[in-house]
Amino acid sequence: MAEMQTAICFIDHQEHMLIDGRYLKDLEPATRNLIKADHPGAKVTDFICDHDLLKYQLMRVDGMVRSDVKQGQKINRRLTRAMQSDDYDIVDVNENLEKTLTMGQRVSDAVARFGGSWGFIGIFTFVLIAWMCVNGAGLFGIRFDPFPFILLNLALSCIAAIQAPIIMMSQNRAADRDRMNSENDYHVNLKSEHELRILHAKLDNLTQNQLPHTLEIQKLEIEILGQIRNELDELHRNHPDEFTENNEDSVKTRSDDSSAK
Ligand SMILES: [Zn+2]
Structure with a gap:
């Protein structure tokens, strides 16, 4: 040797x-x-x-x-x-506003919606023209507001004076809605960012710790397997007779089994 x-x-x-x-x-x-x-x-x-x-x-x-x-x-x-x-409840803005709506606010919304439509402009123009025709030309023999239509002026001023605050009320409520929406968005963003950061930590841990550990464990496993093989080889070398005898025995018993069948 x-x-x-x-x-x-x-x-x-x-x-x-x-x-x-x-x-x-x-x-x-x-x-x-x-x-x-x-x-x-x-x-x-x-x-x-x-x-x-x-x-x-x-x-x-x-x-x-x-x-x-x-x-x-x-x-x-x-x-x-x-x-x-994170105990912030996401607010359903529409439902929340709907619940707290007063009668006056409902009316102001409806007026603002109607006042800002083509329908309103059409009707209003028709009323103005009809008023002027009736009083200017004396149609049907009525002249309750002759030229220069002082009563019409007064009526228009009153409508404008009332309409402005009604529209403002409605705009305030739109601002409320925006504020609640942006508050919701802010909290959702905050939560997402927090979760994202933790996910990052998880991914970092996976790539920086667990993956190298897995590779190292595999390496160690291969080394341990090699050691076991060496020890087996050594056993073979030191006791060759026992191993061959055992093998013959097992072969013999196997052939016995097959012949018994
Ligand atoms: Zn030792």
Whole structure:
């Protein structure tokens, strides 16, 4: 057999082949720190056998999984808290205004709506022309307001004087509606921004912590599998007879089973 280099494991103080273990300086810093926590005197030039290393690798995997779960829970708690703390009820503006409407306000709305329509202009023009025709030309022999129509002037002034405040009342209510709408919008925006920020944190945690951890765990798993294979190979080497016998036995029993059928 070719001469194999060996080293002494600093934990169990037994001699191992170099391929059956690693020097501490070749390990991941996190795993090395775990070993140093257990063995404060360990140096980077010390050798550790795969068998003893396995325990620390499993501890490392366990630690990563646990920290990921903890971090995920923390962010979820923040999200839940943010959802619960927002006690602002979105107001249904139309329903709210409809409920608090007084009779006067209803009338002012109706007047403002009618006063701002083509129908009103048409009717008003017709009334003006009819008034002037009746009084100017003396149609039907009536002349209750002769030229220059002083009574018509008075009537027009009165209508204008009353219409202005009615329209203003209606405009005030439109302003109320706008104010409530913008208040709703503000709160919805605030809530969205808050939730977005937490989602960002969640995504950052996923890409910056959990993904690298997953890759590291995979790497450790492959290493552990390699160690298991090495140990199996060693078993094969040390006890070749047992393995071949067992294999023959199993082959024999299998053929027995098939013949029994
Ligand atoms: Zn050892």
